[in-house]
Amino acid sequence: MVHDHSSEARVSLSSYEEDIVAVLAPRLAYFAGVARHEHVTRAAQEMSVPQSTLSRAMVRLEQDLGVDLFARHGRTVSLTPAGRTFLKSVQRALAEVERAAETVRADADPAAGKVAFGFLHTMGSETVPGLIRAFRVDHPRVRFQLVQNYGEAMLERLRAGDLDLCLTSPVPDAPDLVARRLDEQRLRLVVPDDHRLATRKRVRLAEAADETFVTLEPGYGLRRITDDLCAEAGFKPRIAFEGEEAETLRGLVAAGLGVALLPPPAVARPGVVELTVTAPRAVREIGVAWLDGHPDTAPVAAFKHFLLSRRGHLLPE
Numbered sequence: 195m196v197h198d199h200s201s202e203a204r205v206s207l208s209s210y211e212e213d214i215v216a217v218l219a220p221r222l223a224y225f226a227g228v229a230r231h232e233h234v235t236r237a238a239q240e241m242s243v244p245q246s247t248l249s250r251a252m253v254r255l256e257q258d259l260g261v262d263l264f265a266r267h268g269r270t271v272s273l274t275p276a277g278r279t280f281l282k283s284v285q286r287a288l289a290e291v292e293r294a295a296e297t298v299r300a301d302a303d304p305a306a307g308k309v310a311f312g313f314l315h316t317m318g319s320e321t322v323p324g325l326i327r328a329f330r331v332d333h334p335r336v337r338f339q340l341v342q343n344y345g346e347a348m349l350e351r352l353r354a355g356d357l358d359l360c361l362t363s364p365v366p367d368a369p370d371l372v373a374r375r376l377d378e379q380r381l382r383l384v385v386p387d388d389h390r391l392a393t394r395k396r397v398r399l400a401e402a403a404d405e406t407f408v409t410l411e412p413g414y415g416l417r418r419i420t421d422d423l424c425a426e427a428g429f430k431p432r433i434a435f436e437g438e439e440a441e442t443l444r445g446l447v448a449a450g451l452g453v454a455l456l457p458p459p460a461v462a463r464p465g466v467v468e469l470t471v472t473a474p475r476a477v478r479e480i481g482v483a484w485l486d487g488h489p490d491t492a493p494v495a496a497f498k499h500f501l502l503s504r505r506g507h508l509l510p511e
Contacts, residue, residue, distance in 0.1 A: 221255045222284050224248055225263065229281050233270050306335035307493035312348040312360035313340070314415070316440050317480075319460035320510050322361070329500050336493045344438070345415040352485060358494040359501070363415045365481030373483040376501065377508035381419070381476040382468040384447045384454045392467040399455075399471050403429035406452040408443045411436045419478050420455045426474040480508060 227237040228248065238245040256263050263277035273281060301308040313322045326338060341348065341357060348360040353370065365373045383402060385391050391401065407424075409431070410417040417436075424431045434452040437443050441463075443454045448465030455476060458468070482501045484490075490498060501508075 218255065218258065221251050222288060224251045225255055226281065226284050226288060228252060228264070228271065229273055229277065232272055235269060302491035302493070304492035304496070305333070306337065307491055308337045308339055309493050309497045310339040310341070310356060310358045311497070312351060312357045312362075313342060314345065314348075314362060315342055315438075316416070316457050317361055318342050321508065324510060325501070325504070325508075329497060333493070333496060336497070344410070344413060346413045349483065352483065355485075358488075358490070359482055359484050359498060361480065361482055361501075363478045363480050364419065365479050366483050370486055371483050372486050373481050374502060374505070375479050375481045376505050377480045378477045379457045379480060379509055381423075381455045381457055381471065381478060383471050383476075384444060384456050384466050384468050386447055386450050386453075387465055387467050388450075389453070389467065391469060394469055396472050397469045398473045399423060399427035399476065400429065400473075402453055403427065405432075406434040407431040408435040408437065408446045408452040408454050409433055410440070410443070411438060414438075416440070416455075416457075416478065423455065423471075423474055423476055 224237075224241070224243070227241050228234055231237040231240065234249055234252070235245055238248045241248070252264065259280075261276045261280075262274050263280060264271040265274055300306070311322075322340070330336065341351060341360075343351070345362040345364070345366075348357065348362055349366060349368075349371070351357045352360050361376075363379075365375050367373065383391075383397055383399065391397055403424075407420070409420050420431065435443075435446055437446070440456050441459065443456060444459060444463050444466060446452065447454050448463065455471070456468075457478065482498070484498065
């Protein structure tokens with residue numbers, strides 16, 4: 195029988211690579227310092243490391259690699275060809291580590307750090323720009339990395355560590371998240387301006403039971419709310435179109451494709467009439483969520499505090 199040892203070899207190699215990285219990483223800065231000075235004593239003085247510690251580290255480094263990195267000449271050393279090759283890669287690696295450290299320090303800077311903030315598409319035209327504008331009055335140099343998406347996708351990115359905070363609806367209820375209700379937004383039944391209900395100001399949702407609806411796709415919070423409200427009104431909506439953006443739905447209502455339950459528009463759209471829904475109570479809650487136990491940088495903590503301070507008056511009038 196012929197045995198295929200390739201998978202065993204891959205596992206062994208992977209384990210070896212992890213071990214050698216753990217062994218080498220602490221010694222790389224020492225090696226670069228000795229190579230720069232070509233003198234162990236001067237390198238030890240610059241790095242505030244005992245000379246004996248540095249000398250032992252270089253010997254161990256060569257032993258672990260199985261390669262002579264230095265030629266020794268009394269108190270001075272010079273790089274071997276292998277040492278010069280190794281130094282080029284070590285310098286690149288150390289420079290990358292330094293850049294990474296500078297990036298995370300800059301992102302955490304209280305005055306000019308970064309906030310990764312996600313929000314719903316329907317919050318993008320007025321609400322979020324207004325929030326950021328107000329926050330930057332007192333924090334003018336804080337930077338924002340903004341992500342506009344639907345609720346479930348934002349929560350996935352929150353869990354993946356791509357976002358610090360997200361503004362979403364419905365307010366999530368999950369054991370790994372902390373969520374706070376900030377405001378609620380009244381939803382309207384949007385109908386074409388030549389619709390049988392267009393002359394009305396108010397409507398019970400049950401009066402639209404026989405209508406065709408245009409809605410957001412499953413997975414969107416507003417779609418879930420639409421389905422729940424229709425069920426509460428005693429019917430399951432007939433769906434003509436499932437989209438990804440509320441203003442597209444408004445345009446399709448104007449074109450006569452159906453009716454929709456939507457939050458108020460940033461700018462009034464011609465061709466539609468927006469009716470107040472009297473029953474059931476048609477609102478969606480807006481909340482902010484973050485990962486439970488996830489430590490905040492100073493700029494994230496400041497923006498979180500700011501959002502929580504807007505509870506009850508988050509949305510534009």
